Amino acid sequence: xxxxxxxxxxxxxxxxxxxxxxxxxxxxxxxxxxxxxxxxxxxxxxxxxxxxxxxxxxxxxxxxxxxxxxxxxxxxxxx
Numbered sequence: 001x002x003x004x005x006x007x008x009x010x011x012x013x014x015x016x017x018x019x020x021x022x023x024x025x026x027x028x029x030x031x032x033x034x035x036x037x038x039x040x041x042x043x044x045x046x047x048x049x050x051x052x053x054x055x056x057x058x059x060x061x062x063x064x065x066x067x068x069x070x071x072x073x074x075x076x077x078x079x
Contacts, residue, residue: 014071021064027057 031054038046 014068017064017068017071021061021068024057024060024064027060028054031057 031050034050034053035047038044038050
């Protein structure tokens with residue numbers, strides 16, 4: 001099995017999904033900073049952009065969580 005094939009399989013593993021979730025969670029930090037800056041500058045357009053970006057991050061986290069649950073359906077300990 002080549003290294004590229006292993007790397008592609010990592011995305012669909014539990015550990016790969018957890019890494020993706022952690023990466024997306026760090027996106028929340030950027031969104032919070034963007035919202036604070038937009039509010040301090042009273043910039044409505046930046047605030048809307050931050051809200052839309054935040055919604056995308058939340059949606060991404062929800063999708064990744066669903067994938068983790070699907071992988072865990074056959075595992076008795078995960079419930």
